Amino acid sequence: MPDGYFGSYLTLAIYSLAMIGLVGGTLGLNRLVSPKVPGKEKMTTYESGVDPIGSGQSQTTIRYYMFALLFVIFDVEAVFLFPWAVVFEEIGVFAFVEMMIFVAILALGLLYAWRKKVLDWI
């Protein structure tokens, strides 16, 4: 296990490469040894056993976008949690109160979305 700043990331890099190699190797081996009998039916898009109709591109509802947007906003919130967690012990109660106010203000937004039935999936 290498030490230091770059050492820790070297460990991560070696681990990632091993994982990519494992997955790629297994899939590659599968491709090498598996028999291939292509057909017109087999080449269609898999749609849970139902024949696909229309093109792959279609307009989706705004509901999906709302969930993506909620994700972005709470992702930005999560970014602030990391430096907060690092200095939490150092600053103590004050930091805790600060973050609770921050989360509470954002929770208001979530409450608004909930009451407006954006979170319901009809």
Next chain:
Amino acid sequence: MQGLIFLVVAATSGFAAVRLVTNKNLVHAALYLVVTLMGMAIIFLLLTAEFVAWVQVLIYVGAVIVLLLFGLMLTRAQIGKTALDRQQRWVAGPVALVLFGVTAPVLWRFFDGRTISLDRQSGNTEALGTEIFTKFVLPFEVVSVLLLAALVGAVFLAKKD
């Protein structure tokens, strides 16, 4: 070693960036943007800016790309069938060259010969946290109001249909 990693990552990022703007399929372009932004994150890591690197991964690679892809799915436009090109290469080219010509020498002159110390135990996340949670308390809380405004605005617009 770091120089070699930088070269590989920068080359991959640059290639993906070129493919990003020359690609006709917008979904593929968004996926090339993922490669470019991940390359940037690795470059930030090489510069020991750990926090910036992981924010890059969380916000840009995670959230912004998701928003972009969902935005593409929302449009009625036929993606990938026609080239979405405004044919403004003659304006864009010189502008990009001028920007590069200004920023590159400035960065070069400022950072030439500088080195980053690697002895720091906890890195700059701690310094950043101390700054935010002691000096910039009010701006930090205002950020939550800004996010709240974005959330409420989005909900309002989406429910108006």
